[in-house]
Amino acid sequence: MTLPVHGLSFDVEEAFHALNMWSATPPESWAEQPTRVEAVVDDILALLAEHDVRATFFVLGLVVERNPQIVRTIIAAGHELASHGFSHRMAGDLGPAGFEQDVVRARGLLQDVSGQPVDGFRASTFSIGRGTRWALPIVARAGHSWDSSVFPVRHDRYGDPAFPTTPVHLALRDAPPLREYPLLTRPLFGRNWPAAGGGYLRLLPFAVVDGALRRAARAGQAGVVYMHPWELDGGQPRHDLGRLRTLRHYHGLERMRARLQRLLERHRFGPVGEIPVATGSALDPESLPD
Ligand SMILES: [Zn+2]
Numbered sequence: 001m002t003l004p005v006h007g008l009s010f011d012v013e014e015a016f017h018a019l020n021m022w023s024a025t026p027p028e029s030w031a032e033q034p035t036r037v038e039a040v041v042d043d044i045l046a047l048l049a050e051h052d053v054r055a056t057f058f059v060l061g062l063v064v065e066r067n068p069q070i071v072r073t074i075i076a077a078g079h080e081l082a083s084h085g086f087s088h089r090m091a092g093d094l095g096p097a098g099f100e101q102d103v104v105r106a107r108g109l110l111q112d113v114s115g116q117p118v119d120g121f122r123a124s125t126f127s128i129g130r131g132t133r134w135a136l137p138i139v140a141r142a143g144h145s146w147d148s149s150v151f152p153v154r155h156d157r158y159g160d161p162a163f164p165t166t167p168v169h170l171a172l173r174d175a176p177p178l179r180e181y182p183l184l185t186r187p188l189f190g191r192n193w194p195a196a197g198g199g200y201l202r203l204l205p206f207a208v209v210d211g212a213l214r215r216a217a218r219a220g221q222a223g224v225v226y227m228h229p230w231e232l233d234g235g236q237p238r239h240d241l242g243r244l245r246t247l248r249h250y251h252g253l254e255r256m257r258a259r260l261q262r263l264l265e266r267h268r269f270g271p272v273g274e275i276p277v278a279t280g281s282a283l284d285p286e287s288l289p290d
Helices: 027-032 037-050 061-066 069-076 091-114 135-141 198-203 206-218 243-250 253-266
Strands: 006-012 056-059 080-083 168-170 178-180 185-188 191-194 224-227
Touching: 006 037, 006 206, 037 069, 037 253, 056 061, 056 069, 061 069, 061 091, 069 080, 069 091, 080 091, 091 135, 135 178, 185 206, 198 206, 198 224, 198 243, 198 253, 206 253, 224 253
Parallel strands: 006 056, 006 224, 056 080
Antiparallel strands: 168 178, 185 191
16 A cells, blocks of 8 residues: 655744734734744755655745745745735634635735746634634635645634544535645544644654654545744744743744654655545535534
8 A cells, every 4th residue: 555645734924923923023013023934944945855845835925925035936946835815814803705805815916926826725823614614615716726724623723623634525605616635633532633733743742743644644544734934943033922822832943843854754745735635425514513
C-alpha cells in the first residue's frame, strides 16, 4: 500500500495579525507595525526545498497589499497559492455580507498579483464551523473549489465537532460544489482532539502531531497540518499579553523549526488542494447537528 501524502500548509500572516495579539497590537496599529513575514517565508521555502516538499500557502490579503512579492516568490518555488481572506477577522464577526466582501476581495487581489486562479481558501482562526456553516456556500460562490477552514473539534473559539474528520465533498445550497479538507485530529476518550500542527505542535509533545499523522496514514487517510511563519520567528518583538495568551503565542517558538524539520523527515507531504477526496455521497453541512 502506498502511504497517503499529507497536506502541509502555512497561513501567511504577521505575528500581530494573530487573534492572541490583538490586545497588544489592535488592527488600527497594523499599518505601523514592523513587517517580518517575508524573511521567515524565505526560510520556510529554503527548508522545503531541502526536503523537496511542496506545500500550500494561504496568504492573507493584508500581507499581499504590503508585500506583493511574497506571492511571486511562493509561486516561483512551485508551491500552491491559496487565500487566507483579506482582513483576518473571523467569519462570525464579519457576518455573511462582510465575510463575502472579505473573501471576494482577497481572491481578486491574489489573482491580480499572481496572474493565476486561486482555488483554495482558509478562514481566519478556522472560523467556519458550528454557527458559521453559512460561510461555506459563500466560499464556493466566490470561485474557490476547495476549503480548509473546519476544525472538527471542540474549542473555545472555533470548531465543529459534528463535522467529518477526513476530506469530504460538500453539496451546498445555491452554490457550486466544494471540497473540504478538515484539520487533522486524533480520537481519545470518545472525542476528537486537535493535532494539526500550529500551537499543538509547539505546545504539546512532538508525539501528538507525529502520532496523528502516522495513525491517519495507516488508515489510508491524508491529514492536513498548518503552521504560521511567525511560529518559526524566535526573534519577534515580545508584547505583554497576559498569561494564557503569552503561552499560546510565544511558548515553544525556539523549537518549532526543528519540529517542522522532523515532520518533513518522517512523513510525506504535499499541497492540500492536491489531496484526492474519496467519491461517494456529498455532505450537506446544513444537515449536520449543532
Ligand atoms: Zn490566520
